[in-house]
Amino acid sequence: MELSAAIRARRSVRKFKKEIPVPAEHVRTMLEAAMMAPSALNTRPWEFYVVTDEATKQRLLQAHPACRLETAPLAIVVCGRPDKQPGRCHWPQDCGAAIENILLQALDLGYGSCWCGCYPTQPRTDDVQKVLGTTAVPVAIVAVGVPDESPAAKGFYDESAVTFIP
Ligand SMILES: Cc1cc2nc3c(=O)[nH]c(=O)nc-3n(C[C@H](O)[C@H](O)[C@H](O)COP(=O)(O)O)c2cc1C
Numbered sequence: 001m002e003l004s005a006a007i008r009a010r011r012s013v014r015k016f017k018k019e020i021p022v023p024a025e026h027v028r029t030m031l032e033a034a035m036m037a038p039s040a041l042n043t044r045p046w047e048f049y050v051v052t053d054e055a056t057k058q059r060l061l062q063a064h065p066a067c068r069l070e071t072a073p074l075a076i077v078v079c080g081r082p083d084k085q086p087g088r089c090h091w092p093q094d095c096g097a098a099i100e101n102i103l104l105q106a107l108d109l110g111y112g113s114c115w116c117g118c119y120p121t122q123p124r125t126d127d128v129q130k131v132l133g134t135t136a137v138p139v140a141i142v143a144v145g146v147p148d149e150s151p152a153a154k155g156f157y158d159e160s161a162v163t164f165i166p
Contacts, residue, residue, distance in 0.1 A: 001107065001108050003104075006104050006107050006108055007104065008153075008155070009107060010103055010104060010107050010155075011112070011150075011151045011152075011153065011154070012113075012114045012115065012151065012154075013112025013113060013114055013143075013145075013147045013149060013151065014068045014114055014143075014149065014151075015071055015147070015148040015149040016071040016072045016073065016112060016143070016144075016145030016146060016147060016148050017071070017145060017146040017147075017148045018071040018072075018073060018145070019073075020073065020145065020146045021052070021073045021074070022052075022073055022074040022111065022144055022145065026109050026111075027050055027074065027076075029105060029109060030076065030102050030105045030106055030109070030144070031048055031050075031076070031102075033101040033102060033104070033105035034046070034048060034076075034078065034098040034099070034101050034102045034105075035098065036101060037094065037097035037098040037100075037101045038094070038097055039090070039094035039097070039098075040085065040088060040090035040091075040093070040094055041085075041088075043084045043085050043088075043090075043091075043094070044084070044094070045080055045081040045082065045084035045085050045090075045091040045094055045095070046078060046079065046080060046081060046091075046094060046095050046098055046136075047078075047079045047081060047134065047136045048076055048077070048078060048079070049076070049077040049079065049132050049134070050074070050075075050076055051074070051075040051076075051077065052073060052074055052075075056131065057069040057072075057075060059131045060075060060077070060128060060131055060141060062127075063124060063127035063128045063130075063131055064116060064118060064124050064127070064128060064141055066116060067116040067141040067143060068114045068116055068143040069141070069143055071145065071148065072114075072143035072144060072145045073144075073145045074143070074144040074145060075141050075142065075143055075144070076102060076141075076142045076144060077118075077128065077132060077138055077140070077141050077142070078095050078098055078099050078102070078138075078139050078140050078142060079095070079129075079132070079134060079136035079137055079138050079139060080092060080094070080095045080119065080136060080137040080139050081136050081137075082137060091137075092119060092120075092139060095139040095140070096139070099115055099139070099140050099142060100115075102142050102144075103115060103142070106142075106144050110146070111144050111145060111146060111147070112144070112145065112146070112147030112149075113142055113143060113144045114142070114143045115140050115142055116140055116141040116142070116143060117139070117140050118138040118139055118140055118141060119137050119138060119139045119140075125137060125138055128141065
């Protein structure tokens with residue numbers, strides 16, 4: 001899909017065709033897209049946890065009840081590594097850029113997705129961290145799968161949000 005069209009066609013999808021898995025090569029393509037994102041001083045302060053097994057998805061749902069994994073066959077949990085940016089705090093922004101790349105790549109591969117935020121909400125962030133067994137900081141759970149709904153667009157151009165500085 002052409003990039004301008006993809007940006008405008010993206011929606012948060014919350015219902016998926018559970019029985020259709022996401023093949024490994026597509027997971028790899030989404031992870032590669034994530035890792036092509038810009039990062040402060042090119043520190044790449046991220047880690048990615050790929051979850052497909054039902055028991056772990058259920059545990060993620062308990063930690064984050066709105067993480068849309070009831071029907072999603074795949075979750076990519078994007079985590080930050082603050083230790084890779086000593087004295088700086090840009091890692092949440094860097095992870096956000098990686099997350100958006102996953103959403104757009106998923107769309108281009110024919111999938112729907114939903115960005116389900118973790119950090120800095122507590123105890124959600126700590127709870128998801130425990131499920132993953134990591135010291136990295138969960139920034140978002142991205143639910144991915146073949147869409148089973150067609151949500152209306154929520155994005156729009158809002159002139160009031162723009163100031164042109166002469
Ligand atoms: C930081 C962040 C956190 C979000 N967390 C959730 C979430 O926990 N659950 C959910 O269903 N959607 C979540 N969303 C999706 C937003 O609700 C959605 O992007 C917004 O309503 C606009 O809809 P659209 O994505 O279809 O344009 C999140 C989005 C962002 C950027």
